[in-house]
Amino acid sequence: AQSVTQLDSHVSVSEGTPVLLRCNYSSSYSPSLFWYVQHPNKGLQLLLKYTSAATLVKGINGFEAEFKKSETSFHLTKPSAHMSDAAEYFCVVSDGGFTGGGNKLTFGTGTQLKVEL
Amino acid sequence: GAGVSQSPSNKVTEKGKDVELRCDPISGHTALYWYRQRLGQGLEFLIYFQGNSAPDKSGLPSDRFSAERTGESVSTLTIQRTQQEDSAVYLCASSLGGQGSYEQYFGPGTRLTVT
Numbered sequence: 714a715q716s717v718t719q720l721d722s723h724v725s726v727s728e729g730t731p732v733l734l735r736c737n738y739s740s741s742y743s744p745s746l747f748w749y750v751q752h753p754n755k756g757l758q759l760l761l762k763y764t765s766a767a768t769l770v771k772g773i774n775g776f777e778a779e780f781k782k783s784e785t786s787f788h789l790t791k792p793s794a795h796m797s798d799a800a801e802y803f804c805v806v807s808d809g810g811f812t813g814g815g816n817k818l819t820f821g822t823g824t825q826l827k828v829e830l
Numbered sequence: 831g832a833g834v835s836q837s838p839s840n841k842v843t844e845k846g847k848d849v850e851l852r853c854d855p856i857s858g859h860t861a862l863y864w865y866r867q868r869l870g871q872g873l874e875f876l877i878y879f880q881g882n883s884a885p886d887k888s889g890l891p892s893d894r895f896s897a898e899r900t901g902e903s904v905s906t907l908t909i910q911r912t913q914q915e916d917s918a919v920y921l922c923a924s925s926l927g928g929q930g931s932y933e934q935y936f937g938p939g940t941r942l943t944v945t
Contacts, residue, residue, distance in 0.1 A: 717872075756833075759937040766944070803872055816861070816932065817886070818926065820872030 715806045719821035720737030727829050732776075732791040734824045739785060744799040746787045747818070748778055757803070763787065770823040774798070782784045832856070834937035836922050842943045851940045855924030863934060864897055864907050864944040876920075879905060880927075884893045890894055912944045 717760040720735040738744060748760040752827045761772025774797075787804060804821040835854045843849050855862050860881045875889040877936070881898040890937040894913075899905040909916055918943050923934040 756938045757923075759933055762933070784856075813844075816934065817863070817875045817878060818865075818873070818934065819875070822870070822872045 715742075715744065715808060715819045717804050717806050717819055717821035719804050719824050721824050722822065723825045723827065725829060726794045726826040728795050728796055732789070732826065734789040734802050734826065735787050736787045736789065736821060738787060738804070738806045740806055740808060742808040745807045745816075746778075746780060746790075747807070748776070748787075748789050749803045749820075750800050751803065751823075752800045759787055760789070760802075768797065770788065778805045794826075794828045796828050796830070799826055801825050834922055834924055834935050836937040836940050837919075838940060839938065840941045840943075842945060845914060845944055846911055848908065848910045849942065850922050851909075851942070853905045853907070853922030853924075853937060855905070855922070856935055858902075859900050859924035859926055859935075861925045861927055861934075862899055862905050863923045863925075863930065864905070865921045865923065866891075867921060867939070869918070873921060874909070889943070894912055909942075912942075916945050917942055917944045 715785040716739050718737045726732055749757045750760050751757050754774045754806050760776050761770045763770045763780045771777045778787050780787050801823045805818045807818050808815050837852045856920045861878040862896045864876040867873045877897045878886040894910045919939040921939045925932040927932045
């Protein structure tokens with residue numbers, strides 16, 4: 714079984730300050746991990762993914778995440794927030810499709826990021 | 831190119847009625863997934879299609895829910911005798927294959943409201 718816990722349902726930062734969105738996971742397999750972003754009235758967009766290559770993953774729009782197996786964490790960071798980053802962010806885990814049931818994604822409950830001037 | 835499309839974008843129905851939701855995946859994508867997103871929650875997996883293989887229905891919440899896919903094309907999700915707890919956004923995603931290396935591309939969703 715796999716699961717994801719997003720530790721904060723809401724995060725508020727000032728524009729230009731760092732962003733940290735926390736995520737812990739559990740998985741019976743070597744997991745694939747993803748961060749998706751959902752802007753209001755728009756579809757889900759993949760920010761970045763970890764699939765057992767480099768533990769520090771760089772994504773779009775300046776976001777990155779570090780896979781830490783010892784801490785079962787995959788926190789999302791960005792050095793400097795921009796107003797356009799305001800959205801809901803989902804941490805996602807998958808067994809990679811190796812259980813034969815396809816690449817079923819298990820989503821966290823989401824973190825709403827607010828960016829203030 | 832065209833992304834994943836879903837119709838209708840919004841559907842309001844009375845409790846007890848049947849509804850049918852449609853998903854058009856990206857051309858050439860063999861894998862197709864349906865998810866449900868209830869208000870304030872993450873997405874829940876419902877069903878997975880891969881090519882001509884038998885679908886993985888392990889996420890369907892009850893026998894009122896069913897889905898079909900025509901080859902590697904359109905899919906329809908049917909909810910019979912709708913209940914208020916079925917109110918949610920239903921999202922469809924497609925990918926080139928069923929392994930973890932393939933990114934899932936999501937459609938805009940169908941917002942279902944059961945009154």
